Amino acid sequence: MVKEMDKEFITRGVRRCSTPRFLLWLAPWVGLLLFGAYSAGLCLVKGLNQTNMDNRYAFGLWIFVDLTIIALGAGAFFTGFLLYILKFKELKAVINSAVVIGVVCYSGAMAALMVDVGQPLRAWFTFWYPNVHSMLTEVTFCISCYLVVLLIEYLPIVLKNRKLREIPAFLVFEFELHKLIYVLAGVGTFLSFFHQGSLGGLYGVLRGRPFAFREGIFVWPSTFFLFILSAAAVGPSFLILTTWLVEKITGKRLAKDRVFQMLARISGILLSVYVLAKTVDTLIWINRTSPSLGFTASQYYDWKPFGTWILFAEIVLCGLVPALILLTPRLRARRAWLIPAAALACCGVALNRYVQTVQTLALPTLSFDKFLSYTPSWQETGTVLGVVAYGVVVYSFSFRYFQIFPEERELKIEVRPQAEEEPALAGRF
Amino acid sequence: MKNSRRDIFKFAGGAVAGALFTPAPWRLITDAALWSENWPGIPRPARGEIRARFTNCALCPAGCAVRARCVGEQPVSLAGVRGGLCPFGLTAHHLPYHPARLKQGPIEEASAAVAKRAADGIAVLDLNPGRTVSWTYRRAMALLKGRYLAPESQAVAYDLSAAKTVLSIGAPLLDGWGTPANVIAARRNFRLIQAEAVESRTAVLADEWIPLAPGTERAFAQQILGALQGGRPSVLASELAGNGPSLVIGDAPEIPEINRLLGAWGKIVVAPQEAPVPDSWTRSAAAITLLADVPDHSIHVLLIDESAAASYIPWHRIQPKLANENPLVVTFAATRGGYARHAKYALPIAVYPELTDDIAPAVDSIHPTFRISVPLVTPPAGLANPAEFVGALAGATASNALRERADEIHKAGLGTVLTYADAKETPVKELTPDAFWKALTEGGEWTQKGARRILSQAPGKSIDPAVRPETAIDLPLIAIREPGNPALVSPLMTKLYQESNLRLAPNRVALHPDDARAANLTNGARAILQTRAGKCSVEVTVDPAVPPGAVLVGSSPGIQDVCAPGVRAKVVSA
């Protein structure tokens, strides 16, 4: 029977849509994935002239997307850290989802980076001849290692599949690996703290770009710490957002409200700390760092459309406002507040990454140089869409065949009474 | 079944583990990286002994002395012997490989066709007169009873080193006007005032730039003339008169008279002198006719020598001179871009540095000189040699003309020859004819310094005083010319035309942002350049350095056919 072809792979007791329906859902994403592969293939075969990047915009859309999705994927390390190291047991309900999101984000970012470099065949040189003073070396090492750790963390989720687990070797390996997972969570936390930081350091160390340059704390610029903080702050928010989104799409309840509240509270606390730190950092930068390099901060915002509104949007609108909402128990208890706040927080970190990458490059340094803008080519956009589609496909597979939300079965009964008014998308996956 | 599948996995696992302990994976990773260093498409430079060879640049009359760095026989870079070279000369060793280069043509067919009709009325248009080959043309035309046409009479030479103040009215003095080495050496000693509508490369380095309204160069010259003749006094005129010796250069017809009044005539402006020419040539040469003086529709066969064209005459000025019925136009050209577009036969010729030719003296050359552009690269087979082609029509051989002329110079026994390789100057008297010839063909220059300076003929008084600016409301812009480029430029010139905005590409026009906005044009847009003479497809550069109301035009033959400096023009979106 085609309809239930893959029944034996689906976790017992959860409801998944029929195989054809699942394939139907996947079809557009796979199409997008193929388009992305074609775009990326063009860039690899014909070279980066397929992009609209240029000597001034040496980095473009891809680096922005990489930085953003890695920040959003931070939920993986941070949830692991909270669950396995700080023993926040409730987070067990979302840890698997966090790991899948982490795998998706990191592998997607790695794929995009491989297309982004001009000579991918030589990418291993970074490992073989590393310049340990470069932030990019730190990024490369940490992201690669962390991706490996994430894949190992993902392995138990896969092996726990109902069918795979019948193979004794897989069953015992999963069991034993899961017992050691706290070690990997610890290593992952260490690695991701560093690479989130070194991604921040990436631009913060650029003495030649006073817009991005920041004073150092020990050997790292302040953005090193701001990136860690902001990623840790929005990681839980992004988990809230994805969980909610999956709930909406599938018409199921996947995690208890308690979990949402806990994530929101963690996100809120960290976000407010981040906003405070970011404000202090911005003030130091305006009053000290930038003038010492001969640039007055106001001139960065003289160019349309990059006005001071960006600073406001980044710190207040997408920082302080969601932080306050997430910290207020009455507001965050309601989805109508919680979800927009989480979304705002995610937008805030995306905006921060955008400013760090794109605005930095747009601003001239030589006095006779121009302010330049840049529009990505369809090949660049296609590659990014391919990465997004890849994420959706992997997540869909994981959701269908693996136990991403352990509380789903328990919560199944609570959603039953609304069965008649299931949203149109109900039953997908 | 299950067992065998598991075995396959185990075997594969073992193979992977084992492979890690062999050189194969590591070699492949390394090789992939090495391959990326020399994958197909990255050319490999030839290796070999590196030597220096010398020649003279034939791209323009400046005739700069060139030292070529050669691998084997192949020049790989050029450098000036006396100071730097212009970018066109620096990259001339690429010209033989230019993709647009004309390499084949129906030489014999053209020769037969010309021979058949030569009696009807033949003419040679020599766009780079003053060369030895020009004498060949004149001798051949005398035999064929044809005409030898030159674009304009070059009656004067300038001794910039004698000037203390120079006023240039739109002349590209520091940008290809004369011999760069001479101009730059002299530049230290005179004050330069540049009067020009656009802040050109010369204007940027001038001591003073007087921005003129576009199209008012002639009026400006008249003003100065008026002041000097005792009309309204002007600061500039008194500066010229007071800080002499002063020189004025430019295109306006008033300028010779101004120079006469300033006392430059005979002192700074002198007659150009030619290296000795065999008597037999002078006796049997056709007269030099200016193109403008030829009666309309009188030429049945026109041969055009485009090699190293120093000037370009718009086709609409040549065409009326051609016979109404079936005129035969043959060009000797390196590309199809110039007159070849209008010719029945476009015959390929050698380009510098394949070319063997002497170089006409530059505008600032006051001494007789003789320089040969000796080939650094062997020309491909199947090229036409204009001198031999024309000589053969008249039944004469022209292949030895350069040597004959060199022998004549040697016979006169005057002057010295400078050999570039050792920077030695040797009096001609001390050399045998063969040694003299050898010096010339291995990179050398004969000059007769201290030759008696000949006063140039004083200008006539008949200057048409009327300034008749074109008035046409539908053509709102006035054309300004970007200083001209050679017809064939190296592909590397994209560095200046395309990969930076340093120079205006030949197929481009530049507009002030306001004019561009009014015409709804943006940077890089395709557009049509319109004048009374016609239309031409161009690309637009928007540049605030161009004065409003003006259009700076490139120097492609297409643009030059329709648009001369000072004419009214219009740029519309294509």
Place this chain on the structure above:
Amino acid sequence: MIAESKKTPAARYGMSIDVDRCNGCGSCMVACAVENNIPPATAGATDRTGLTWIRVFRIDNGAEGAERRSAFVPVLCQHCGKDAPCVSVCPQQAVDVDPATGIVGQMPERCLGCRYCMAACPYHARYFNWWDPAWPAGMEKTLNPDVSPRMRGVVEKCNFCHGRWHAAKTKAVANGKTEIDPADYIPACVEACPSGAIHFGNLNDAATETAQGARLPNSFRMLESLGTDPKIYYQSKKNWVREISSAPRPAVGKEKARG
């Protein structure tokens, strides 16, 4: 990043560029391209994707109308002497500073094309090979054997015509000398400049014209406030030209164009 180890009697090669003598002819740019086997542009290349190790900018005093004045400024790798922004950022040591010459070198064969150094360079003096290098058929015969052509996907920049340095060094050895003859080592742009606006030499040798030019009172360096100690010195007698060295956009030039 190599060898702090050896203390050689260090030369500090640098340039002094007289802006007032540059007429923007572009000889330096094409001479550089010829010397360093830089390919002509492909059809799609623009001034933003171009490849030229030295680029002459046309700058102006910001005034409109009759007061507007221009100047030409050649900008190449400034060979920062201290904390060169590009060196420390390269993840795989494809950029280094030669302690013996002070030349900031870029190794295209080591480069993976991440372009981080380009983002780091405030002078925009680094260029990326967006296209495969291609010369019109036959023109590859004119390539300079002393410089290897680069492949697509790597960053490159001025290295003070290092091929000429090699040749001069070899010649010195052949002649039994230990130091190279300054006359043998002149970068292509310096050699090509028709107006003699560029001087190249050892800044540590006070006798060179370059070192003297660097000490002139109207001498300036680009973005000195960043503290990177560039070794390219510019000179101009015009105040508004000297103002371009500092980061903020210069106020509209009040200087008269005359003089």
Place this chain on the structure above:
Amino acid sequence: MKHRGTIVFAAGVLTALGAGWAGFPRVIYQTHQQPVDFSHQIHADKAGSKCDDCHAFRADGTFAGVPSLDKCSGCHAAAMGSTVAEKNFIDRYVTPQREPAWLVYARQPENVYFSHITHVKRGNLKCEKCHGNQGTSNTLPPFQQDRISGYSRDIWGHAGRPAMTMDACVACHRQSHLEHSCLDCHK
């Protein structure tokens, strides 16, 4: 069978080891024969030539490398011995004035600048240091070219190192404290 899995795994390991060590070099390297069977030994012994008689420096200090045909024709205008190799050489190259397409083992990649004179004259290195005993060899070994990278497999000439890689250059330069920058040796 209890150890069946182990045996299958070991079989995989062994197969890969065999393929990697024995089969792979045959696949990846293409063997070319030199155009002429040249004996350095004969030239050194009988003709008494020294290395720099044929492999000379030019006036500007650059190394001329393998001598051109002119140098050979100087002595071999006609056959001097009776070997088949010499006869072939004269018939194929000297008489028709055709340069033999020598395959140079030590040819450096395009991106390397190697100054022979600096190593020989300034560094006082013997030819054997890098070229091994090639100067006394009787035949030229086959030229093995990597199919992917195009480089010669063995350009070293003595048993110590399989190939002259950058590591080999660096090892020596490090010993002599001559390691300054990449551009010292790259162009």
Place this chain on the structure above:
Amino acid sequence: MFPWNYGFHFGAASVIFLGAFYTVLVVVATTILNALWRAHRDLSKGKVEDIRWHSDFHDLSAADRTCRHVLTGEIKSRECPHAFDCRECETHAKRIALHPPVRAAEAEAEIFGMSFPLDRMYHRGHTWARPEADGTVTVGLDDLGSRLLGTPDAVELPEPGSRVQVNGTAFRIHKREADVRVLSPVDGEVVETGSVDRGFFLRVKPFADPMDMRHLLRDAEVKPWMMRELERLQLALTMEGASLPSLADGGVPVADIASAYPKTDWDAVCGEMFLEP
């Protein structure tokens, strides 16, 4: 990356950076190898069934892991810490010592219309074990289990001679979409398999003599357990979308419950009831 690579320098930065990198690599590799080694050890020691049960037990909802003494009301609330293996449990030992299970009246052998004979002991995965005179133990499906599976579509019985262990798989039953492993109540070697009426049974020769059966429910414990099981069944059926009259108030489960709920996800219901999440 290694000291012999070009460009490597011993400096504080290199040592710290690469040191951290190698530490990470070593830790990750050690963890993986450790897990692999442990897995290998488990496999060779035949701990698969044990691990499967522990892993399953871990995934049961907290309500399903309740201690048997909670069912009988002796303890207020307690989650079983020994994966239902009371043989290791000190609390159980103490409890049993204090209150040995009472032999219930004969009538109690029928609970809610289902037959639970008193000659045997019951496993919480709905199997029973009956010691036989010859020292073997008969293992079968209890009445509720039989009714849940009705007439099975297929049964996979172990080969005689194979071993079963407590909480390990005794046999597999397929019914409609359900595919259930039925857990064994005893350790031992299977000597005979076969079917009697609706119950499938194994005859097992236990390893230990006397056999330790402390972990099985017996006598008076059965009824409260069954009450709880029927509640769970009701919940499971509700969760899987069946609407049904309450069972708790005295209804009798039909002989083939599966046929009564044709639209219900029977796999999920059986998984829940047979302690197999």
